[in-house]
Amino acid sequence: MQTNGSSRRESRCCPCFGSADDGAYQSLESGGRGGSFAQNVGGGSFSSSNSGQNTNRGKKSRKIVFLGSRAVGKTLVNLVHIGEPFQDTYHPTIQNTFQKVITVNGDEYSAEILDLAGMDEYSLLPSHYSLGVHGYVLIYSVASKASFENISVINDKLMHNFLGSSNVPRVLVGNKTxxxxxxxxxxxxxxxxxWGCPFVECSAKNNENVSAIFNQLMIEIDKADRATGKGDDANGGCSLL
Structure with missing residues (x-):
């Protein structure tokens, strides 16, 4: 899969998933291919810069949400995908937003990727994470049986928001191979x-099969659009039934 254009990461507080342990956050800078970013201690915000510029004209807009337990590697998968170096430390996520232009089979997609806080069996999935979203990555760690068992609980919460509809683009991902x-x-x-969805195993640490996650999801979203008659509608998305 080819990628193009600028990449950007932001972070902000998401009170729906609880508060973060501010002591676990540290200032962080990186100069990977995706640009640079800085995390503010306790502030929950990111600033980023990139010398490349991109216009979204002619690109299909895609909003993606990553769901999974804590410490399964959701953020690291996204960091590696935008070209940042792998960091073998755990920083609890409140909510990160990544932006990247993705090219799959000659089509360009302007992707906004929401990396939500880790969920457990008691976490709620607010309905606004089902509105205007085109597809979902449900991710667990192959090194954690508990995270694998919990991903089914998370999927059930997601499907509940869509009243059990089977036409929700998803990819199941097993990270940390x-x-x-x-x-x-x-x-x-x-x-x-x-579930009737693609399956990808990957290693964010070794950057193995990371691109395949996004490739498969773009294909699933396009399939769902065709099935619902949206075709090439660039601004379609899931809606509550």
Missing amino acids: DMRRQVTKEEGQKLAEE
Whole structure:
């Protein structure tokens, strides 16, 4: 998959998923291919810069949401995808926003990617995360059986927002294939088959199969658009039934 244009990351507080431990946040700067960013201690904000400029004219707009348990690598997958170096430390996420132009099969997509705080069985998924969203990445760690079991709970919450509709573009992702497994590839494949969605295993640490996540999701979104008659509508998206 080819990528093009500028990448950007922002962060802000998302009270719906609880508060962050401010002590776990540190100032952070990076100069990867995706540009630079700085995280403010306790402020929950990011600033970023990139010398490349991009216009979204002619590109399909896509809003994507990452869902999963804490510490499964949601943020690291996105950082690696926009060209930032892998960082082997855990900083709890409140909410990050990544922006990137993605090219799949010759089509360009202007993607806004929301990386939400880790969820557990008691977390709520507010309905506004179902409005105007084109697709979802549901991610667990192959090194954590608990995160695999919890991803089904998270999917149930998502499907509840859509009243059980099967036409919700999703990709199931098993991250951390570089670590000792607690979840087999076959278990992930079986769950994806039950959901009727693609399955990708990846390693953010080794940058293996990361691009395939976004590639598969863009394809699933286009398939859903065609099925609902939206075709090439660049600004379509999921809506509550």
